[in-house]
Amino acid sequence: MKAAVIVFPGSNCDRDLAVAFRAAGMDVTMVWHKDTALPAGVDLVGVPGGFSFGDYLRCGAIAARSPVTAALVKHVKAGGYAIGICNGFQVLTETGLLPGVLMRNAGLKFVCRNVKLTVATAESAFTSGYSSGETVHFPVAHHDGNYTATAEQVAALKAEDRIAFTYGEPVNGSVEDIAGVLSDNRRVLGLMPHPERAADPAHPGRDGARLFQSLAGLVANA
Amino acid sequence: MKARVHVMLKEGVLDPQGEAVRHALGAMGFEGVDGVRQGKVIELDLAEADSTAAHEQVADMCEKLLANTVIESYRIELI
Secondary structure, eight states, rough: EEEEEOOTTOOOSSSHHHHHHTTTTOOOEEEEOOOSOOOOOOOOOEEBBBOOGOSSSSSTTGGGGGGGHHHHHHHHHHTTTTEEEHHHHHHHHTTTTSSSEEEETOOOOOOEEEEEEEOOOOHHHHHHHTTTOOOOEEEEEEOOOOOEEEEHHHHHHHTTOOOOEESSSSSSOOGEEEEEEEOOOEEEEEEEOHHHHHHHHTSSSSEEEEEEEHHHHHHOOO | EEEEEEEEETTTTTOOOHHHHHHHHHHHTOOOOOOOOOOOEEEEOOOOOOOOOOHHHHHHHHHIIIITTEEEEEEEEEO
């Protein structure tokens, strides 16, 4: 399967994400933010972590208006897959592809540690390698991961089983402990924790590897 | 024409930074501060000279970029 990883000025997890994609057998192309089109035949787009555009205005706000983001929106509207991790999640909410917004952590501190997560649903290409309710550990590293959405949006996420991951411990004050959410067609995942930092044999944990493996398997067969 | 945009968190949205400022003020001995809300002020230099058109143009900018209307409200001032 073919994947693309978008690189914004200030992205810093782009190469880690490419390594995790490649380890799962994907063919990866890096795409610069000024590109107006994605490479032909791309199945999956990765929006990496980092501090795109220095977090100016709001985290992810400027990146969400980049030329390549218009191509990403087109890809998703056509049924393509996308994953946004950390700053990538912030970018996806700013584009409106995912509901809600990531606000400053309730404790006002940058949180950088391995955290306990619960896989809230296994019903997606991203989470089918886990079982619902399973505990996994991914690292987090963010200052603005406090997930907030309107009461209607939260109710819809719950009713439609679109909460992908929840925190198993206090991290940032997110509503309903939400760590990651799926789009209505379940083909877009945004999450604050970093599965790509828990995927390589050299990492202390490898709970994230299954996310990329199941994604590669399911999307290739779709 | 210049425009000044005030972006504030909507009523009911918890503002952790405002709360931290409120606590700090209390710790410094400033009494009677019941609430603090922190926002942004953005100033724009516009080529547009007509105030109605300028207001419309800036409102469009607020909706599309300057504010995240999920959690923020904005107020436009033409100066």
